[in-house]
Each structure stands twice: as C-alpha cells, then as structure tokens.
Amino acid sequence: MKIPAASSAPRNHPIVTLRSVCKLFDTGVVALDGLTLDVRPGEFVSLLGPSGCGKSTVLRLIAGLTQPTSGQIEWLQRTQPAGDAVGFVFQEPTLMPWATVRANVTLPLKLQGLAATAQPRVEAALARVGLTAFADSYPRELSGGMKMRASIARALVTEPRLLLMDEPFAALDEITRFRLNNDLLALWQSLGKTVVFVTHSVFESVYLSQRVLVMTPRPGRICNELSIDAPYPRDERFRTSGTYVEYCRQVSETLSRALAEPP
Amino acid sequence: MSVRSGKRQTRDYEDRALRTLLPVSVLALALMLWQGVVWLAQIPVYLLPGPLLVLATLILDWPLLSASLLVTLSTTVEGFLLATLGGVGLAILFNQSRLIEYSFYPFAVILQVTPIVAIAPLLLIYLPQQAAVLACAWIVAFFPILANTTLGLNSVDRNLSDLFRLYGATRSQVLWELKLPAALPHMLAGLRIGGGLALIGAVVAEIVAGSAGAGSGLAYRIIESGYRLNIPRLFAALFLLSLSGIVIFFALSLVSHLFLRRWHESAIMAEL
Numbered sequence: 267m268k269i270p271a272a273s274s275a276p277r278n279h280p281i282v283t284l285r286s287v288c289k290l291f292d293t294g295v296v297a298l299d300g301l302t303l304d305v306r307p308g309e310f311v312s313l314l315g316p317s318g319c320g321k322s323t324v325l326r327l328i329a330g331l332t333q334p335t336s337g338q339i340e341w342l343q344r345t346q347p348a349g350d351a352v353g354f355v356f357q358e359p360t361l362m363p364w365a366t367v368r369a370n371v372t373l374p375l376k377l378q379g380l381a382a383t384a385q386p387r388v389e390a391a392l393a394r395v396g397l398t399a400f401a402d403s404y405p406r407e408l409s410g411g412m413k414m415r416a417s418i419a420r421a422l423v424t425e426p427r428l429l430l431m432d433e434p435f436a437a438l439d440e441i442t443r444f445r446l447n448n449d450l451l452a453l454w455q456s457l458g459k460t461v462v463f464v465t466h467s468v469f470e471s472v473y474l475s476q477r478v479l480v481m482t483p484r485p486g487r488i489c490n491e492l493s494i495d496a497p498y499p500r501d502e503r504f505r506t507s508g509t510y511v512e513y514c515r516q517v518s519e520t521l522s523r524a525l526a527e528p529p
Numbered sequence: 530m531s532v533r534s535g536k537r538q539t540r541d542y543e544d545r546a547l548r549t550l551l552p553v554s555v556l557a558l559a560l561m562l563w564q565g566v567v568w569l570a571q572i573p574v575y576l577l578p579g580p581l582l583v584l585a586t587l588i589l590d591w592p593l594l595s596a597s598l599l600v601t602l603s604t605t606v607e608g609f610l611l612a613t614l615g616g617v618g619l620a621i622l623f624n625q626s627r628l629i630e631y632s633f634y635p636f637a638v639i640l641q642v643t644p645i646v647a648i649a650p651l652l653l654i655y656l657p658q659q660a661a662v663l664a665c666a667w668i669v670a671f672f673p674i675l676a677n678t679t680l681g682l683n684s685v686d687r688n689l690s691d692l693f694r695l696y697g698a699t700r701s702q703v704l705w706e707l708k709l710p711a712a713l714p715h716m717l718a719g720l721r722i723g724g725g726l727a728l729i730g731a732v733v734a735e736i737v738a739g740s741a742g743a744g745s746g747l748a749y750r751i752i753e754s755g756y757r758l759n760i761p762r763l764f765a766a767l768f769l770l771s772l773s774g775i776v777i778f779f780a781l782s783l784v785s786h787l788f789l790r791r792w793h794e795s796a797i798m799a800e801l
Contacts, residue, residue, distance in 0.1 A: 326691075329695055330695070331691050331694060331695060352695065354691075354692065354695055356688045356691075356692075358688060360686060360688040360689055360692060362689065362707070362710065362711075363792045363793065364710045364711075364713070364791075364792045364793075365710075365792075373692075373696070373706075374696045376706075377693065377696040377697065377698045377702055377706070378696055378697065404791050404792045405792070406792060406794075424696075
C-alpha cells in the first residue's frame with residue numbers, strides 16, 4: 267500500500283470548498299444565502315448568473331478580500347490562502363495608470379518583497395500574454411484587450427494555483443473577446459492552473475468551461491451544475507458546432523429556470 | 530492616414546499660433562489705446578501714467594523695485610514650500626488616522642474661512658514681522674493643498690486597493706505605491722492654486738504691516754507710492770506683482786505637466 271505524500275492530495279479532492287456560505291452586507295442586502303461549491307484542482311469552472319446575484323462576492327470570498335457572515339471556506343492545504351496562491355483578474359483592467367506595463371506586472375512580487383528576483387518572472391509573464399514589446403508602455407497607450415492581457419500577466423506572475431476572474435472580458439468587443447477566450451484557454455492548458463471564471467454570458471461560459479455553475483438571482487445560490495463534455499483545445503470550429511449550440515441551449519434553459527425560481 | 534494626420538498637425542499649429550497671437554495682439558492694442566488716451570486727453574501723471582512712463586519708471590527704479598521684488602518673492606516661495614510641507618503632511622496624517630482627521634480638520638477649515646486680512650494684524654502683534662508675513666502666506670496657501678491632497682488620497686481605485694490587500698501590502702506600501710501616486714494629480718492641482726495664493730497672502734500681510742510703518746516688499750512699495758502720489762512707481766510695482774503671479778502659475782503648471790504627461794488625462798489633453 268502506498269502512502270500519498272502530503273502535497274499530492276487525491277486528484278479530485280477540491281482545492282477550496284465553500285460550505286453553506288451566507289454573506290450579508292452592512293447595507294442589509296443578502297448577497298449569498300447558503301451557497302455551496304467546490305473547486306477541483308486543474309479545472310476550468312464558470313459561475314454564471316444575472317448581474318447582482320453575488321458572483322463577484324463569491325470570488326472575493328475565495329480571495330479572502332471579504333469574510334462570510336456564516337458558513338465555511340475550506341482550503342485543501344492551508345486554512346487561509348497565502349498571497350501567491352491566488353491570482354485575481356477584475357472586470358476592469360485595474361492597472362496603475364502611473365506605472366508602465368512592466369511595473370504593473372511586477373507589483374505583486376514587489377509587494378511580497380521579491381522585487382530583487384522578479385525580473386525573469388515578469389518577463390516570462392509578459393511573454394505569455396504577448397506583451398513583451400509593450401513592457402515600457404503606459405496603460406493609457408494600450409487598447410482595451412491589451413490592458414486586459416497586462417492584467418492577466420499580473421495575476422499570473424506569482425504563479426498562483428488558482429486564478430479568479432471576475433467578468434474579465436465583459437467590457438471588450440466581441441472580436442477581442444473571442445481572441446482572449448482562446449488565449450486564456452491556451453494559457454490554462456499549458457500552465458495547468460485552476461480557473462474560476464465569473465460571467466453573465468451563457469456562450470462564454472459554455473465555450474470556456476468544463477463545468478458551469480448556474481446561480482439564482484439575489485440572494486445567490488448555486489441552483490444547478492452542468493458539465494460541458496467537449497474536448498480541448500476548443501477553437502472557432504467548436505463555437506459553431508452542434509454540440510456547442512446544444513450545450514448553450516441547456517445552460518440557457520437552466521438559467522431561465524434559475525431566474526424564475528422564487529427567492 | 531499620414532496625409533490626414535499631417536493636416537491635423539497643421540491645424541494644431543495654427544490653433545496654437547492663434548492662442549498666442551490673439552491675446553498678445555489684444556494686449557498690444559490695449560496698451561496703445563492706453564498710451565493714446567493718456568497723450569490725447571493729457572491726463573496728469575499722478576492720476577494715470579502711460580505704459581511707456583511705467584516702463585521707464587520700472588527701469589529707472591529697478592534697484593529699489595528689484596530689492597522689494599526679492600523680498601516678496603522669497604516670502605512667497607518660503608510660505609509656499611512650508612504650505613506644501615504642511616498641507617501634504619497633514620493630508621497624509623489625516624488619511625492614516627481618522628481620529629486625527631476628526632480632531633483637526635475643522636480647525637483647518639476655520640483657518641481657511643476667516644479672511645486673512647482680518648487675521649494679519651493679530652499675527653503682526655504676536656510675531657516678528659518677517660514671521661508674521663510668512664505665516665500669512667502659509668495660512669492662505671496651505672488649505673487648498675491640504676484639501677486637494679486629501680481628496681486625492683481618498684479617491685484611490687477600490688479594485689486596486691483590493692489588489693494591494695490580496696498581495697498582503699503593508700501600510701507604508703499602500704501609502705507610497707498606491708495612495709500617493711493616485712493622489713498626485715489632485716495634489717499638483719492644489720499646489721497650482723496654493724502657489725498663487727501664497728503670493729496673495731504675502732501681499733496682504735505686507736500691506737497690513739506696511740501701514741504699521743515697516744517693510745520693504747512690493748506691496749509696501751505700492752502703499753508708499755500711493756501716499757507719495759508716485760503713481761508710475763505704483764504701476765511698476767503692480768506690474769511686477771502680476772508678472773510674479775503669472776510666472777508662479779506657469780512654473781507650477783510646467784511641474785505638473787512634467788509629472789503627469791506620461792499617464793494622466795489632464796496632461797494629455799493639454800498636449801492636444
């Protein structure tokens with residue numbers, strides 16, 4: 267009998283689990299009510315729901331930026347994630363406008379006191395998102411898509427196990443969004459990260475994810491879960507395939523049921 | 530595309546030329562009109578000297594006026610530097626501690642809303658004259674710097690501040706890497722206002738002090754010239770004060786532009 271090493275947990279053991287989590291804001295708004303979900307290692311999972319259903323709050327809870335009013339958040343290895351365990355990509359690029367792209371990407375390492383050895387990791391992160399040539403540009407000199415790439419590079423620079431993305435492409439035009447969807451999938455496949463992706467787009471969630479968790483309107487709960495069993499790499503052919511359309515129909519129906527559910 | 534951008538560039542140059550040429554022509558025209566009226570109506574010098582006479586007086590009295598200019602300018606600059614130190618320092622202190630902010634902010638407001646002309650006589654009683662004049666320049670200049678810097682420090686992007694929290698930034702990292710850079714455009718706007726106000730504060734204090742019989746700044750020269758009906762010198766001194774104000778404003782605008790040109794919209798707009 268083999269005893270597994272402490273670091274190599276069973277393959278499907280979730281790296282983080284939210285158990286009956288409730289979140290009540292100071293304003294009295296109940297954002298989440300009894301939400302339970304787990305995130306499995308290496309998976310690409312989407313949270314899909316109408317705006318205001320508490321999707322972002324779920325990400326903020328996982329990132330430790332806010333605490334649950336009740337319920338538990340359990341981590342596989344530690345109780346609280348260290349700064350380098352989680353990467354966060356916001357809806358806005360959220361770059362420091364006064365700093366170059368390189369300085370923005372260096373920021374997480376700098377804040378952790380790793381500035382001295384940051385250089386190769388920053389260059390690698392910039393190369394991964396194809397921004398090497400723009401390292402010395404300022405955010406205002408970049409297009410919306412490039413700003414988002416810089417934001418993704420910044421999230422990747424600490425080499426986190428878990429990447430949290432909060433509607434990162436919602437503000438982009440469709441052509442740019444499609445391209446970034448593909449680039450994100452390529453990154454996910456080559457780096458083996460776990461991605462939790464928040465979106466309000468049925469199509470985006472189906473295209474990207476292995477699992478789609480559909481949330482109810484406020485107060486948010488997971489009302490259903492769908493597996494998207496289509497092989498990767500996915501590309502534009504998948505986007506126009508019958509399988510894709512069928513999954514979109516299923517997810518769409520689930521979402522309408524979730525919207526109709528009484529709170 | 531290059532043709533179009535070339536066309537646009539030409540238009541930009543034309544626009545810039547107009548922006549300089551028009552006010553300069555208007556000024557020249559006004560000066561000529563002034564000189565003409567003074568000549569034709571034979572207005573006595575002690576009522577309204579012509580611009581040529583003012584210029585002649587400026588050159589003739591330069592030793593006296595330049596010494597006064599130096600006094601006023603050094604008060605202004607010292608007052609402004611102290612106001613910058615005090616305004617930015619207090620803003621940071623207020624930002625770091627709510628208790629300190631609640632305790633002292635109302636007094637900063639009181640200091641600001643009480644007219645400086647009314648405070649100046651008291652300051653002249655309690656302080657040596659040079660210190661009192663400096664204090665006036667400081668009081669007037671420091672509030673906009675404090676208020677603007679405070680506004681800037683409080684207007685940090687919420688997501689950016691979450692990001693700093695996520696990576697476990699220390700308090701001083703948040704201050705130096707996030708809050709102060711984010712506050713910089715507001716702070717520089719405050720400095721631009723403060724610079725002009727420091728000059729006003731210095732002049733007000735000199736005028737109040739001047740009527741008490743001492744002082745040698747430009748404002749004092751103005752009062753003295755008024756008493757002696759030396760109106761050309763009064764105009765010359767006034768001209769120097771205006772010029773100082775303009776130079777201060779443009780110098781601070783230049784500083785602001787140099788700091789912000791790479792990233793801030795205000796500086797980018799100014800370029801267009």
